Amino acid sequence: MADATPADSGGTPRVTAPPDDGSLRIRGGIGGISFQFEELLAGAAALEGLVRQLQSVEVEADAVRHALFPYQSDSYASGSNAIIAVGEAGRDVGRVRSQLQRMGDDVRASHREYEYAEARNSLLLRLGLHGPVYGQAPEPFALPDVRGTVEGWVAMMPGSLAALLGLPAPVAAAVGALQGPTDVRRLVRDASEAPGLGFLKPRPVSIAGQDTFTANVDLSPAGLLRRAGAVGEPGGRIEVIEVDGADRRSWVVIIPGTQLGGAPEGTNPFDLAGIAEALGYDSAWTAAAIRGSLEQAGARPGDQLVAVGYSQGGIHAMNLSKDPALLAEYDLRFVLTAGSPVGGISPGPGVSSLHLEHEQDWVPGADGVVNPDTRGRVTVTLTNPLTVPPPKEFGLGPGHRLENYADGAALVSASRDATLRDSTATLAAVVGTGGVATVTRFSLRREAGPSPRGVPAVPGARPGPGAPSGRVREGSSPRGIRG
Structure with a gap:
């Protein structure tokens, strides 16, 4: 537990965020605040159990002391000494019990203060209140925290929209508080019902082809992310890798980021409509196609599975983690x-x-929405400075480039931070470290539907190696939409 107050210091146990590891800012996992509190609360519960045992010892000691009273007259000196000794022992037990009880109460009080602070901060965010008293709001798109700025804007969208409609500031703030954080899932579903946006509605996704081969596969986080870039070059492909796990056969599913071009318009499941399916519809059809791909690759019920995704692919990968059909299989x-x-x-x-x-x-x-800080969920924010590319190569920004994330993943693997070592060890326990593996690449196609309206073509885009004509290569097109 990071920076906890020593037990013999007399101070209240406190929980602190883990320090940055170079350019890596770490949340969650075994060093995360939530898990530290879980440990503290578990310790408080253990202390309370010990306190109850000591209370029983106190009662028993007092009963023994009273039982000695009739024998005091038989031998006054020894009888009195025995009564005094038992009484002192009982009082010593009481002092220890009182100290342990105070420690447990301090831990629980610290937890209540943390919960209060979190609830207060959440309420202030929903009300749109910022400033020196509440915490300074970041300037729009002020580097280096673009990610946090956009997250805050999206979270406060209901109140912001109310203000744009001309409602007084207190009323707009109240609307934001009542509505709560922006429900992006609902917004995506509502948008797909709007005229001209019917192409955003999910449609069945099927397997159009597959190619199986053996290859030397790097199963480190950096290696897996780089494979997401390679599999995303031709449109509409995923990769299923069979590996020899630590204790039984395991599989890795690689899902690419957003793609434009290549497949006939609207049939690539990882196009703009794929973002809508991932954010608004839990990747229902894409997840079904991935389950079918695993079955065709030879995966059996009970086999271990790892899902890897970049950008849009990461949303699909996380949706697999709550897909009842996949988790049952x-x-x-x-x-x-x-x-x-x-x-x-x-x-x-x-x-x-x-x-x-x-x-x-x-x-x-x-x-x-901020990624939750839990025992099994680790979020690493990269803070390394980036070179701003020329406007024609800017895309979604330098921070979103896959190679930047692969380099960050390499730093994660090399880190000595306990949280990151625990997370990467969990991955390695499933897939091992790498070597020759069986790889199957599946081509997925979405059922044809209405064409997108208002989505501009991508003039002058040059396909990457092996990409069909018109394919926008992930992370390299001057004008293509990536991720």
Whole structure:
């Protein structure tokens, strides 16, 4: 437990956020505040159990002392000494019990203060209150925390919209508080019902082809993320890798980021409509196609599974972690995402996850929800300075580039931080360290539907190696939409 007050210092136990590890800012996991509180509360519960035992000892000691009273007259000196000794022992037990009880009360009081602070901060955010008293609001798009700024804007959208409609500030703030944080899922569903946006509605996704081969696979976090870039070059593909896990056969599913071009318009499940399906509809059809791909690759019920996704692919990967059909069939153990807005997705029991974000990448904050700080969920925010590219190569910003996240993942693997070592060890326990593996690449296609309206073409985009004509290569197109 990081920076806890020593037990013999007389101070109240306190929980602190883990320190930054170089350019890595870490939340969650075994060093996270929530888990530290879980440990403290578990310790408080253990102390309370010990206190109850000591209370029983006190009662028993007092009963023994009273039982000695009739024998005091038989031998006054020895009888009195025995009564005094038992009484002193009982009082010593009482003093220890009182100290332990005070420690337990201090721990629980500290927890209540933390919960109060979190509730207060959440309420102030919903009310849109900022300033020196409440905590200074960041300037719009002020580097280096673009991600946090966008997340705050999205979270406060109901109150902001009320203000834009001309409602007085107190009324707008009240609207924001009553509405709560922005429900991005509902907004996406509402948008898909709007005229001209019917193409955003999910449609069935099927397997159009597959290619199986053997390859030397790097199963580190950096290696897995780089495979997400490679599999995303031709449109509409995912990758299923069979590996020899620590104790039984395991599988890795690699899901790419957003793609434009390549497949006939509207049939690539990872196009703009794929974002809508991921954010608004829990990746229902894409998840079904992934389950079918696992079955065709040879996965059997009970096999271990790891899901890896970049940007849009990370949302699909996290949606797998709560997909009842997939969880009933396979043992999904770990999810790795990079540059993905997944704060509002709660994984099923036993699923660990590692999320990479960059403070200059606005995409992870697009859902307006901070990733929860829990024992099995680790979020690493990269803070390394980035070179701003020329406007024609800017895309979604330098922070969102896949190679930047792969470099960050390499730093995660090399870190000596206890939280990161625990998270990467959890991944390695499922997939091992790498080597020759069987790889199957599946081509997925969405059922044709209405064409998008108002979505501009991508003029001058050059396909990457092996990409069909018109394909916008992930992370390299001057004008393409990435992630």
